[in-house]
Amino acid sequence: MRRTRYFLPTLKEAPREAQIVSHQLMLRAGMIDQHCAGIYTWLPLGTAVLQNIAAIVREEQNKVGAQEMIMPTVQSADLWKESGRYEAYGEEMLRLQDRHGRDLLYTPTAEEVVTDIARNHLKSYRDLPNLTYQINWKFRDEIRPRFGVMRGREFYMKDAYSIDINQEEARNSYKEMMKAYVRTFRRLGLTAVPAKADTGPIGGDLSHEFLIVAKTGESELFYEERLEDIMTRSDEHVDVDEILSIYAATDEIHDEATCPVSKENLKVARGIEVGHIFYFGTKYSEALGLTLAGPDNTTFTPHMGSYGIGVSRLVAAIIEASHDEKGIIWPESVAPFKIGLVNLRASDDACVAACEEIYKTLINSGITVLYDDRDERAGVKFADMELIGLPWQVSVGPRGIKNGLVELKNRKTGDVIELSCEAMVIKMIEHFYK
Numbered sequence: 001m002r003r004t005r006y007f008l009p010t011l012k013e014a015p016r017e018a019q020i021v022s023h024q025l026m027l028r029a030g031m032i033d034q035h036c037a038g039i040y041t042w043l044p045l046g047t048a049v050l051q052n053i054a055a056i057v058r059e060e061q062n063k064v065g066a067q068e069m070i071m072p073t074v075q076s077a078d079l080w081k082e083s084g085r086y087e088a089y090g091e092e093m094l095r096l097q098d099r100h101g102r103d104l105l106y107t108p109t110a111e112e113v114v115t116d117i118a119r120n121h122l123k124s125y126r127d128l129p130n131l132t133y134q135i136n137w138k139f140r141d142e143i144r145p146r147f148g149v150m151r152g153r154e155f156y157m158k159d160a161y162s163i164d165i166n167q168e169e170a171r172n173s174y175k176e177m178m179k180a181y182v183r184t185f186r187r188l189g190l191t192a193v194p195a196k197a198d199t200g201p202i203g204g205d206l207s208h209e210f211l212i213v214a215k216t217g218e219s220e221l222f223y224e225e226r227l228e229d230i231m232t233r234s235d236e237h238v239d240v241d242e243i244l245s246i247y248a249a250t251d252e253i254h255d256e257a258t259c260p261v262s263k264e265n266l267k268v269a270r271g272i273e274v275g276h277i278f279y280f281g282t283k284y285s286e287a288l289g290l291t292l293a294g295p296d297n298t299t300f301t302p303h304m305g306s307y308g309i310g311v312s313r314l315v316a317a318i319i320e321a322s323h324d325e326k327g328i329i330w331p332e333s334v335a336p337f338k339i340g341l342v343n344l345r346a347s348d349d350a351c352v353a354a355c356e357e358i359y360k361t362l363i364n365s366g367i368t369v370l371y372d373d374r375d376e377r378a379g380v381k382f383a384d385m386e387l388i389g390l391p392w393q394v395s396v397g398p399r400g401i402k403n404g405l406v407e408l409k410n411r412k413t414g415d416v417i418e419l420s421c422e423a424m425v426i427k428m429i430e431h432f433y434k
């Protein structure tokens, strides 16, 4: 993408309303535009990151056998009246009416719809297990939307739902989903702590929150320190039983008096909740009358669970976990472009020719590039590149290019090397396709 053609409205200063660094940087980097309280437009750069995160979440869901579908965002209130949550959800639910005066709502979550689909289409125990998910917009009329997309009113969530024959099978689904979560957060370059949690309005008796350790986190977190190593291992293999055996809890559950971990091994931190999983048994299947045929002419009520990831919140959480005083530092897996190409002298024919050649070659190799071809001062271009945090920067200037040399900088380490155009291209291809 050429910067002269790209809609990227970067700002020198953060607007005053932004209190936390991720909100400031998302506004300054031209990722989002506030529409009204807690509701945002995702501009092209923000959209690219959001979709890269969603793609990783999707791949890991598919890997454990979850099947993607898309449920309605506007739902009939009748179903929610049946489950009892139309009243219970309270002021957070956005209620609407159609032209016939029928009650509708904008979905804050979708347990009711999934249970309704199951009662319409599943017949017997042979149809189980059933594991589905969607990645879709939700609305919760938060009393205090704040910190940008961290706590929005409209937000993007991955929500998965499991339906199983009994409690034991349901716990297996819960563990499979946990496996997918560990892999997902590893790929996003995050240290996520799975903590025992309260179930709130979703209900149930088994629940874990996944929290990213960050000073600005809204929850307090207590965990055994060795959990961090396990959560950040780079391999595919995940031992869920091992993870479940290590202590971690949010402040709602943690009790100093009964905590099994010694003071020296217990870490206390603040965390951002980026995922929450629930096993709630027959709460919704009973309320909505979902019964299936069992073996030998019996019937039974299936056991269910639901599994959320805050995809839009993750964009902010990644920035909280990965930035410096100059701007964002994207993990390669989610970066909106892998490489930023900076032409230091747009009026120099040799620089332009070299940039065009590099740009073409990298793009033809399947590597995403943002090419800053503007007629701007080098300082302005560098500041923008640091701000938007692409993992690699290639700069082409008149002095170097006389000898066929360019500079390659790693945004995270700050390391800079000078090398020929060809060597740089080969190094990048090897790096991204290793």
Ligand code: P5A
Residues within 6 Å of the ligand: 108, 109, 110, 111, 140, 142, 149, 150, 151, 152, 153, 154, 155, 157, 158, 159, 160, 202, 273, 274, 275, 276, 277, 278, 306, 307, 308, 309, 310, 311, 312, 313
């Ligand atoms: C699980 C999936 C649920 O809604 N039902 C379907 C269950 N869980 S949850 O914990 O309430 O939400 C799941 C994740 O969504 C993110 N989230 C938000 N992100 C941004 N702004 C909000 N206002 C907001 N509310 C919830 C969180 O990451 C949460 O873990």
